[in-house]
Amino acid sequence: MRVLMFGWEFPPHIAGGLGTACYGMTQGLARNDVEVIFVMPKASGDEDQSFVKVVNASDIEARYCDSSIEGADDIMRKISFIHIDSNMVPYISPEEWATYREGYERTGKKFWERKGDSWTQRYTFSGKYGANIMEEVARYAVVAAEVAQQLEGQFDVIHAHDWLTYFAGIAAKRVSGKPLVVHMHATSFDRSSSDNIDTRVYEIERAGMAAADMVIAVSNLTRNIVINKYNIEPEKVVAVHNAVQFAENDNPLPKRGVEDKIVTFLGRITFQKGPDYFIEAAAKVLQRVPNVRFVMAGSGDMMNHCIRRAAQLGISDRFHFTGFLKGDDVQKMFQLSDVYVMPSVSEPFGISPLEAMRSNVPTIISHQSGVAEVLDYAVKVNYWDVDAMADSIYGLITYPALAKMFSEKGMDEVNNLKWINAAAKIKTVYEQAIEKCNK
Amino acid sequence: MKTVCFYFQVHQPWRLKTYRFFNMGNDHNYLDDFTNRAIMQKVARECYLPMNALLLSLIEENKGAVKCSFSITGSAVEQFKAYAPEVLDSFKKLAETGCVEFLGETYSHSLSSLYSTDEFKQEVKLHTAMLKEEFGVKPTAFRNTELIYSDSIAQVVEGMGFKTMLAEGAKHILGWKSPNFVYTDAVDNKLRLLLRNYKLSDDIAFRFSNEGWGEWPLTADKFAGWVASETGDVVNLFMDYETFGEHQKASTGIFDFMKALPAALLAHGIEFATVSEASKKLQPVAVLHCPHAMSWADEERDVTAWLGNDLQNEAFGKLYALAPRIKKAKNKDFDYVWHFMQNSDHFYYMATKWLSDGDVHSYFNPYGSAYEAFINYMNVLADFEIELNKL
Structure with a gap:
């Protein structure tokens, strides 16, 4: 079985626990005979690649071209459903947009209908949780569609981690027609007190789970939140507890300064x-x-x-x-x-x-x-x-x-909490998703 | 004839290094040697040495007509000895002129007067012994850390044999009265008080280089005129010695101003006096009631710069809770740490009042925030206590 996995971070470059979990999971999946193609923004090239193929989203060229060019039009149509409240057309930086927009107002020339060869744009993602995260989520989705198309026939199921990658997962699913599994590592309700959630994030999470064939929650606690607060059908939500994989610790015991x-x-x-x-x-x-x-x-x-x-x-x-x-x-x-x-x-x-x-x-x-x-x-x-x-x-x-x-x-x-066991459960979820999709 | 009385405060705190939880129990060297040396040598170069040389030449030129007073903390003297011995020599030279008075104070520039009489007396005795050893003088006038003053502190100071004490000419204490007279303490009227003229003192210490100030540029003649037109017997100009060359850089012309000032003052018929001379020759006009501690710091002129929030109160309480055990230990190494841990500056770094006085606070603060200062101080204190318990 082959899986196209969308993440946001991967060791050694991590800001939170998601990267560590992805690392253990991909290793566990590999031991269960599941091939993983991991897509993440800003892969820096020194990830441990023995178990996974890391595709750097910044290396993928997204093509925009005249609608006259065959095929390109197709991609554009397939991703056009990603509707983000944003004036990013076609997903360029706000500064670039301002420049082009000015040009359009002055000359009346439509920059998005360039003549000649396809306009190739390489996106550089910052890959860090930051202020422009919503913008990156949207751009990541564009690239995801491109990846899914380029890798057509090379994967059987799509797996997206956390809300950051849900639009990417949806885009890949629409382009490829393959089943989508989304993984809830945390909910909006865990990030803040329940009356004060980020509604934009909530909406993305809900949309991702609604579009998914199967949803994985990291605990029953999270599963209950998903069912009760996001109104997702209980049948498609499965709790798979994380496991833990430890790096060998050969540090000597630190000198204990205090007796207390x-x-x-x-x-x-x-x-x-x-x-x-x-x-x-x-x-x-x-x-x-x-x-x-x-x-x-x-x-x-x-x-x-x-x-x-x-x-x-x-x-x-x-x-x-x-x-x-x-x-x-x-x-x-x-x-x-x-x-x-x-x-x-x-x-x-x-x-x-x-x-x-x-x-x-x-x-x-x-x-x-x-x-x-x-x-x-x-x-x-x-x-x-x-x-x-x-x-x-x-x-x-x-x-x-x-x-x-x-x-x-x-x-x-x-x-005894081993990723190989957790990954076996995840593999079962993949099989359910494929079955559901083929029905 | 009107008198002008200059007093300069000389102090450098011992700055703590970044001391983490992991250091506790393993590392008992608490000081940031590099920073302490760098700052002392910079201030020596820019302030202490040139200003001492200037004062010496002014005293010699005017054949004894120019006088001033100094208060030098034990922490500062320790750092002179460690990093800039030539500074200590230049102060000794000033002492030899006979035109310079040295005041008594707390050895560590500490807040011990707010904790207990015993601890306070201990600190003052230590400082007096230091003056005797370094400069061969016995102080008769006293200035408490940051001019902290209250009726009860005055009682303790007088009990130790001091005749004169300095205090802030704080508006909320003086009311309509002028700081330009000699006052006495409120309890038995035996201790004479000289009060800081904060307006004229701060004209030099804070406003001198401020180009947005209406009176900028300040010249010696203009300033001497202001002093002459003040009503009263004595104008007390009390300030940090680091004003000269450090807070007001040489490029602002502060040294030229000070060089010209004595002649301008003398031309207006104003006489110089040391603190003790002024208090001896002038008659007290009234008593000064001050039931709650005041100081020269911040707009409030109270002690909230050091003991104004939970962090400061906690650190202060935990520090002085060790006092009885330190006394019992009678160990020189512990005494050394005990003294620098009492530097009032550590508590100043933990202040969280940042409105009008934020500028002054942040200027003197090596920490990013009051919280960092507190954590670091408490970590050092915790280790110190662990070691103390091992004795």
Whole structure:
């Protein structure tokens, strides 16, 4: 089986967890005899290509030409359904558009009806999450159509990751007629409080899932959101839990500077991740046990709020902030920790507790995370229940037997979450999609 | 005859290096040696050395008619010794003229007067000992960190044997009264007070190079005229010594201005005096009530620049909570860190009031934000405490 996969990022160039998940997934699929052609903007050429073929979307030439040229017209018609609220015709940069537009007003010459050879334009994508992301989403769709046409007959199914690539997936499906599977790694409702979602993103997500033959959600939690808040038919939504693939860690154990127990929060310091509940729990623990330190690693829009709150509670001498951690420091932080806490308010999956468990660290996770569905050896609390959270932290740092059990069993558990198994499920979903499409 | 009284504040904080959570327990060198050296040597080159040379020549030319007072912190002297010993020598030369008075203050330019009498006294004693050793003088006048003053602080200062203390001529304390007279403290009226004339002081310290200012360019004659036309006995011009060549660069003409100023003042019949001389020869006119601490900083002239938000209060409380253990430890290495951790500047970096005084705050701030300053300080403090607990 061959799959045309649309992503937005791929290791080593990643801004979030999506790239890491794509990497593990493609490897797992390869082991299940699935060939993957991975399309992403701005491939930089140093990706590990042993399992996947990385096509650089910036290398694809999108052709625009006189409608008189045969075939080109065809593409234009096939992608014309992508209607984005934008004056990008034909998907050029706003500066270029302004220049052409001025020329048109002055001379009356229609720049989009150039005479002669086809007008070849090579798009350069910035490939980063930024302000002009909507524009890039639309441009990516144009290129996707081109890719699908060029690779005709070389794939059986299309797989699009997250809303950023949904228009690309739809475009490829329309051009090729192949079935589309979209993968929900997160929903708009996880990115912000539920009354305040980005409606543009919501619409893209909904359109993508409606057009898809099958939808994959990373957890039952996400599956329920997809069904209830996006009104997608339950039959076509399947939960496939992420797995985790660890890079071999041969870093020596970092020198431990402090003798106190260390309790860690690691992640973006935003509303979604519940950092304020962690602080309240920390204050409660510190009232009981003096020999413990709390670390909040990461950065985010709630960081200053958190620093102030810790100061107000008078625990700043035992509550430390590291700022954003890069590269090896993340691993180092896990290795230094005695307890890892992920108090997320809403977490579609949540890979970081698995990384902690892999470093032998007992973890506490919220019931409001997808990863809670697959883990037995992690303490689970409601994110808002700071008493329970404090209680669990206290238990894990005070009773060595408890910590030992969680750390040993947790290691076994996390080692059994393999992408090869998750990929087998994904392959089944592909087969369902193909079957549905052929009906 | 009217008197003019110049007092210059000389201080450099010990700046902390970026100290991460990962350093804790492993690394006990807290200072940013490169930055501290670079700044000290730059300020020495642009300010301390040329200005000391200028003052020395003015004193010699005018045969004792030109006088001024200095307050030099222990932190500054430590840095002179480490990075610019020639600066310390030039101050000693000024001391030898007999026309320069050295004031007592806290050794670390600390906020200890706001914490406890004991800690405050300790700091002042240490500074007095330093003056004795470096300059061979025993101070009789006192200036507290950033001119922080209150009735209760005055009591402690007087109890230590000081005759005179400096304070800000703050509007909210003085009301209709003029800063150009000698006052006494409110409790037993034994401590004499000299109050800063902030208008004329800031004309030199802040406005001198401001081309948008109506009075720009400021000449020595014009300024001497202003001093002469002030009502009162004494005009107190108190400012940071770094004004000369550092805040006001040499290119603004500040050195030429100061070179011409003594002659212009003397021509108006104005006399120079050191702080103690002025307070001795002039009669106090009234008592000054100041139940809450005031300072010379910011528009509010209070202590909120250092203790005005949760971060600052937390850091201040956590620092001084260590005081009893430091005292018990009697360990020189710990005392050394203890002193530089008390530099008021660390708390200044954590300020979050950025309206009218934002410019001044950010000028002196090596951190991107108050939060960064706080995190870094608390990390160092945490490690310091861990080490202290090991003793």
